[in-house]
Amino acid sequence: MTQQPPGARLSLVLDALGAPADGPAARRLAEAFGGVPAAVRERSVGEPAYLARRLAFASGGEIVLHDDVVAAVLLHLAPTPTAPRGLDLAEWVAGAADDATLDVLAAALGARPGFAGLGTPYFALAPAGYARPRFADDRGWNEPGRLLGLTFTPEQPGLACRPEDDDCPACSHLLVRRVRESADGPDPVGTTAGTTTGPVDPAGTVDALTAALTAGLLTEDAHRVPLADLLALHASGLMERAESQLTCRACRRVVCLTLYRDSAPTFAHHVLNDARRRPLEPVPPVEQWGDPARVARARDAMRYVDHEPGAWFLVEERGVLHLDARYSYSAVIDDSVLIRLDDAETETYRTGGHAALSRLAARIQHSAPYREESPYHRRNLYTGPDAAKYRAAVTAAIADHTWLAQQHRRNP
Ligand SMILES: [Zn+2]
Incomplete structure (x- = not known):
């Protein structure tokens, strides 16, 4: 690894944000992280889908790509499975050591912290990028020794989902797709969670969401179509777009499953603000779409x-x-x-x-x-x-x- 002054290292990170994976800025950053990633993980996210790839380097650097564009850069100071030693922060941010507090980071970055919610401080950095420090248990940022790492993104924290939440253990496996029948042979026809191709299976996805809801991993937004009514409302053809919204307790993202009358279903994660701004269509009277049991429940x-x-x-x-x-x-x-x-x-x-x-x-x-x-x-x-x-x-x-x-x- 060539030695560069810390200021130059930080600009390598900022230059790479939003840049294509095969462009010079991303390649220079990968080189500074050690060249070849020690581990690459891939997953298809949502519908319409994008491909999330995480390139983890043995040095403690990590590049997150969305459809081959740099969506985030992570500096891991605490050990991870691929980087047992973690990065030395001083090599990347002049004036900040691994035990930096929020104040030390502010001085080193020359920026005052903003807050995306109570537990999420971040810094806006010129020319265009944001640094979000990650502290143990999301708190105690005035105590030395709690800093786990920094996440850099082109988007302001709080206004977009965190790229690392693509892997949220509570809510990233809930989209179910129909397995396509292969032209070559009798592939098993059915549905399966985690399949990355094939159209969305609305019933399978509702089942997966219902299981997560029942397990307490998600909460349901009462202002939207209840998950239990989504399929019946969609089948009735009375709503142009029937949508259920569920919030993940772990990552706070809102899962939006939308069944359209005239087009294919969508499944996406949003921050709360964006989820609230999605169109809200009134639910028709239950007598028009519910079965007798559902109508009786509504009466009571x-x-x-x-x-x-x-x-x-x-x-x-x-x-x-x-x-x-x-x-x-x-x-x-x-x-x-x-x-x-x-x-x-x-x-x-x-x-x-x-x-x-x-x-x-x-x-x-x-x-x-x-x-x-x-x-x-x-x-x-x-x-x-x-x-x-x-x-x-x-x-x-x-x-x-x-x-x-x-x-x-x-x-x-
Ligand atoms: Zn989640």
């Missing part, structure tokens, strides 16, 4: 009745009315209570309608229901033993009427 489920924007929602479950009333006193205290209306309150609503509920919601707000002295404190179903169940049921019932839905309608 909590359903939306009325709401006052920013203040309250009224929902009904088998004839019983519940009021979700928001209370807000500061940026810190902003939540809602869920009250089962008693007979007198129900009667007041029957006679007084919407305005009566607004008055009740105002009384709840004035009583400061987070304090035990409030008469609504003990009636709050969101703090009772079935709190999680109630929150999920109300969220599902009001999904189409929430702020999020309004945002989507304003910014389609």
